[in-house]
Amino acid sequence: MRNVLDKTEVEPLFNVFTWVLQSFEQGGWLKRYKFLEGQYLIALDGKNYFSSSKIHCSQCNHRTDQNGKTNYFHSVILPVIVSPDQSEVISLAPEFITPQDGHEKQDCEVAGAKRWIDLHK
Ligand SMILES: [Zn+2]
Structure with a gap:
């Protein structure tokens, strides 16, 4: 399964998020999430979904502790539409x-969140 999934580009799968959001809007469900003068409240949070001191790839970020042990990890920004009146998020x-190409520093949650906002604003 990993031989198939690891070679799959994930960005085309993101259309599912657009499709779900459009379906919620067309079905009238999205307006339940309007907040403060008709705006939507979006929460952005970072999450590690892979961590290892032995296995790593060219897309890993890494952190070296005081003992010189390096930990490699993958992280993601997970944005959701939230509302204080709804128990579910979108x-x-x-x-x-x-x-990132052209960047010497490692990527981080703040930079990832800024990219997401620039792309989706
Ligand atoms: Zn990696």
């Missing part, structure tokens, strides 16, 4: 935190 397309 998931939006994620932003992966990976090394």
Whole structure:
């Protein structure tokens, strides 16, 4: 399964998030999430979904502790539409935190969140 999934580009799958959001809007469900003068409240949170001190790839971020042990990890920004009046959230397309072309510093949650906002504003 990994031989198939690891070679699959994930961005085309993001259309599912757009399709779900459009379906909620067309069905009238999205307006339940309007907040403060008709705006939507979007929460952005980072989450590690892979971590290892042994296995790593070119897309890993890494952190070296005081003992010199390096930990490699993958993270993602997971944006959701939230409302204080709703118990469910609506998931939006994620932003992966990976090394960016032309950047010497590692990617981070703040930079990933800024990319997501620039792309989806
Ligand atoms: Zn990796």
